[in-house]
Amino acid sequence: MREHPEKAAQFLKDEKRADWHDRTLWMVRQKRDKAAWSVSDWEDLREQASRIKEHVLSSLDTYLIQFEESARANGVHVHWADDALHFNEIILGIIKKNKAVKIVKSKSMLTEECGLNPYLEKNGIEVVDTDLGERIIQFRNESPSHIVLPAIHLRKEEIGELFHEKLNTEKGNSDPQYLTAAARVHLREKFLSADVAITGVNFVVADTGTVVVCTNEGNADMGVHSAPVQIHCMGIEKIIPGTEELAVFTRLLARSATGQPITTYTSHYRKPKAGGQMHVVIVDNGRSKRLGSGLHQNSLKCIRCGACMNTCPVYRRSGGHSYNYVIPGPIGSILAPGSDIEKFKDMPFASTLCGSCTNVCPVKIDIHSQLYSWRQEIGQKKLLSPAKRFLMKIAAKVLANTFWYNTFGKATRLALRNLPEKVIYSKLNVWGRGRELPQAPNESFKQWYEKTH
Amino acid sequence: MNLNHIKIGLFIPCYIDQFYPQVGIATLELLQKIGLGVSYPVQQTCCGQPLANSGAEQEALPVCQNFIRNFSQFDYIVSPSGSCVYFVREHYNILKQTDEVVRVRKNTYELCEFIVDVLGVDDLKIEYPHKVGIHQSCHGLRGLNLGMPSELVAHQFSKAHQLLQRANGIEIISLDRKDECCGFGGTFSVLEPEVSVKMGKERIRDHQNNGAEVITATDMSCLMHLEGIIRRQKWDTKVVHIAEILNSNRL
Numbered sequence: 001m002r003e004h005p006e007k008a009a010q011f012l013k014d015e016k017r018a019d020w021h022d023r024t025l026w027m028v029r030q031k032r033d034k035a036a037w038s039v040s041d042w043e044d045l046r047e048q049a050s051r052i053k054e055h056v057l058s059s060l061d062t063y064l065i066q067f068e069e070s071a072r073a074n075g076v077h078v079h080w081a082d083d084a085l086h087f088n089e090i091i092l093g094i095i096k097k098n099k100a101v102k103i104v105k106s107k108s109m110l111t112e113e114c115g116l117n118p119y120l121e122k123n124g125i126e127v128v129d130t131d132l133g134e135r136i137i138q139f140r141n142e143s144p145s146h147i148v149l150p151a152i153h154l155r156k157e158e159i160g161e162l163f164h165e166k167l168n169t170e171k172g173n174s175d176p177q178y179l180t181a182a183a184r185v186h187l188r189e190k191f192l193s194a195d196v197a198i199t200g201v202n203f204v205v206a207d208t209g210t211v212v213v214c215t216n217e218g219n220a221d222m223g224v225h226s227a228p229v230q231i232h233c234m235g236i237e238k239i240i241p242g243t244e245e246l247a248v249f250t251r252l253l254a255r256s257a258t259g260q261p262i263t264t265y266t267s268h269y270r271k272p273k274a275g276g277q278m279h280v281v282i283v284d285n286g287r288s289k290r291l292g293s294g295l296h297q298n299s300l301k302c303i304r305c306g307a308c309m310n311t312c313p314v315y316r317r318s319g320g321h322s323y324n325y326v327i328p329g330p331i332g333s334i335l336a337p338g339s340d341i342e343k344f345k346d347m348p349f350a351s352t353l354c355g356s357c358t359n360v361c362p363v364k365i366d367i368h369s370q371l372y373s374w375r376q377e378i379g380q381k382k383l384l385s386p387a388k389r390f391l392m393k394i395a396a397k398v399l400a401n402t403f404w405y406n407t408f409g410k411a412t413r414l415a416l417r418n419l420p421e422k423v424i425y426s427k428l429n430v431w432g433r434g435r436e437l438p439q440a441p442n443e444s445f446k447q448w449y450e451k452t453h
Numbered sequence: 454m455n456l457n458h459i460k461i462g463l464f465i466p467c468y469i470d471q472f473y474p475q476v477g478i479a480t481l482e483l484l485q486k487i488g489l490g491v492s493y494p495v496q497q498t499c500c501g502q503p504l505a506n507s508g509a510e511q512e513a514l515p516v517c518q519n520f521i522r523n524f525s526q527f528d529y530i531v532s533p534s535g536s537c538v539y540f541v542r543e544h545y546n547i548l549k550q551t552d553e554v555v556r557v558r559k560n561t562y563e564l565c566e567f568i569v570d571v572l573g574v575d576d577l578k579i580e581y582p583h584k585v586g587i588h589q590s591c592h593g594l595r596g597l598n599l600g601m602p603s604e605l606v607a608h609q610f611s612k613a614h615q616l617l618q619r620a621n622g623i624e625i626i627s628l629d630r631k632d633e634c635c636g637f638g639g640t641f642s643v644l645e646p647e648v649s650v651k652m653g654k655e656r657i658r659d660h661q662n663n664g665a666e667v668i669t670a671t672d673m674s675c676l677m678h679l680e681g682i683i684r685r686q687k688w689d690t691k692v693v694h695i696a697e698i699l700n701s702n703r704l
Contacts, residue, residue: 009647018651026630033603042606311604313634317651350645352638352652353506355595359604372506379508392509399467400515405498409471430643434650435681438472445470445477449493 001324003346008318021153022316028149029310031259032360038261039251049252050364052245053301056237057291063206063239064282070209074271077279084114087283091116091198091231092123094279098229100125100195106213106220107131108200109147109304110233110283112326116198127198128190130219132183139166145320147327148257148306153319187219197223201234202303203249204280207242210270211280214253214263221267231279232269236287237300249303252362256305290338295373299334301363308357308367314350323347330357334370337378345383348374406446413440456572461491462527464520464561466537467499469673476673479700480533480564486702487572491531494523502540506639510547517548525553529571530561533696535593535671536639538563543596563597564696565612565671575615579702582622586665587613587695588656588679589632590672599671603632613671613695620698626663633659637678653682657690667691669698 012018036042056063068078081087087110095103103120105111105127117127117138129138133151137144139162144150151159160174169182199220203212211232213220224230240246254260272278291297309315309329320328325336325344333351336344348371357367378384384392398404416424417440425432443451461484465477484491500520501513520541524530532538541561548554568574589611593599600611617623636642636652643649657679660668668690670676676692683690 005645005647008645012647012651022655036606039606313636313652314645314648317648318645349508349641352591352634352636352641352649354591354634354638356591356602356604356634359595359602375506375508376510377508380511384508388507392504392507392512396504396509396512396516399499399501399504400519402496402498402519405467409467413471430646431681433646434685435653435678436684437681438468438677440472441474443474445465445474446493446495448474448478449481450495453493 001343004318004322004324004350005346007322008314008350011319011322012317017155018317018319020155021319024152025310025316028258029307029360032256032307032310033259035255035259035261039255045248045252046362046364049248049303049362050301052240052248053363056240057297057300060236060239060291063241064236067204067206067209067239068282070207071280072209074209075278076209076270076272077277079279079281081281081283081285083285087114087233087281087285088116088119090281091233092120092125094229094231095120095125095196098195098277100229102190102194103127103196103198104130104190104194104219104223104227105198106200106215106223107134107150108198108233109144109327110200110235111198112144114283114285116233128187128194130187130190130217130223131215132180132217132219135183135187136162143321143326145328146306146309147304148309153321187222191222191226194223194227196229196231197227198231198233199224201232201238201280202253203240203246204234204238205241205243205246206239208270210243210268212246213267213269214250214265215267216258216260216264218265221265224267224269225273228273228275229277229279230269230272231281233281233283235283235285237302253303253305256307256360256362286339293338296334296338296370298365299331299338299370301365302331302335303363305362307360307362311356311360312351313354313356314352318350323350330367330371331365334365334367334374337374341374341378341381342383345378348372348378406444409444413442413444416440417442456488457490459489459528460526461489462524462530463491463493464497464500464524464530464532464537465493466532466534466673468677469533472677473673473694476533476694476696479694479696480531483564483577483696483700483702484531486700487568487574497523500537500540502537502544503639505540505544505547510544514547517545521545521548521554521557524557524561528560529567530557531564531567532561533564533671533694534673535563535590535597535599536674539592539596563593563599563671564699565616566597566599568699569612569615576619577616577699577702579617579620579699580622581617581620581698581701584624584626584664584666585617585698586626586628586660586663586668587611587617588635588660588668588670588675589613590670590675591632591634593671594632600632613669616699617669617695626660626665628659628663630659635675635679637675639674642678649678650682653678654686657683657688661688661690665690667693667698669693669695671695
């Protein structure tokens, strides 16, 4: 598996595209700023949201059971899944029981995390992602590169070509309105023939048993309203106590995500339609373990707005696919090592620790501190490369000892002043790939001070 | 405040000591001109941040302990680097919290914040007839609150601006992205050199596009990275640490 630095370098090779990617996401960050400034008590709102999430995480069992009871009273089937496989089996079970073959699915990072699509396809089920961005990457057999803007790595010309191939649109036409209209016709047919509609979930209200889904395209509603069976998939952390708390989050979510005051559709699903079925699948898949881990439980507060990606200077210049985990960017970099520290050990290092992510996070996850503490855990577990570990050991010896520090400093400066350029800027000099080294002075500050004082 | 009796320890981070002695000299001269008693403990080395940020906090412990040994006798510890100060203040929680450690963490200040917050001075009678872009180094900005980061919905301020805007002849330019990271990030600069350089280039272009002749910052590490790119590209923008500008005064 190629690690982040290598994939990011690849992404940057097409500088024009990288610049465009950076500018586009920066624009979203600016929209977020504008929306945030329109709410005078924005910082209080973030604090409130953070505390609600902390409270919920401390009483997760109570709220989940409360939800199960209220939902069952509403006639909803509630299922519990321990892990990804269990989750996929439950979904397949519901589909088979209803002899369904055609499935429409709106955006859900949880189903990405659990690999639901490939699982269902292996079992002969057709799944159509109905979010426009998701449909585009589904056509391309790719994973989302952003959790809110899944196809943000693609330009409209590429989508024009793709639709020409898949939907028979005019060759060379990449007018967004034209392409969207074509997608609309294509998806309309899928909605109308769907047997089962699957959705992700943004919030789940414990006391009313309501599932809340936020979309801009209304595709979740189109699916739910046309298919006889609806399935909503939630991670255990999506639960909130009541509708009052919901109001705090709906004010924050879209403003943080895209700079809109609210998503175009905020749909509340509470009961099955007449003659239909409504299922909710509650998924753990490692979350309760994270909750028990203390230090890293904060990451469970995430409401998946993507603001940390839009603001992250590294994400904007490396693209979502440079991160190996299903959720990229800063939040992905603290979630990934929690699921497999060895596999994702590069991710907490894909950051300058600038802290911008922490400041935009609507639920105040201390993302950059979490990145730092994951680095320590990776170091302590001896997962850094042998070369890095060796370098760290040497550096520690030099930096802790005044004599060695002075000597090493002097020798380095002497070498930099006297060695030929070719040697200094050899392949081993990673710094020198795009930068000159500092000009080494004859005298360090310390030497000057000792001479003059 | 009676300046005669306070003992200031000058903390010059390792890379400034080795590569940018003029920044250390400017800091020392400036503090002395203000009338402070400053000494530089010559046994000092590094704060330990490069190790800890690379995931080697445990290995950094003896380095941190050396820092404490060198600086525990001072009333204030002042340094021309927000990042290193942030590390001492925020991450020396890995040491046993003895009185000495607690005192050192509390009394270690970045130069600008020391001048503004402790000394209560914001006019240093500076002459600096140049067009200057201020790069807000992240650890100073978001870690030490040397300014209000653009992400937060709150009164915007910046201590570096406060000190520089009174300078005679200075023109402080506005940036399109006022506090985006430069891409240095310590070992990030060599772990992810491509992204790091790309970020640096764009920071410099923002300053250039808005007419800056000089880029300044509270951290020489950001400037070392930016300078490296500027020299490679053969651009003529200059980088100057804020201590050097603040020291160009008539005090």
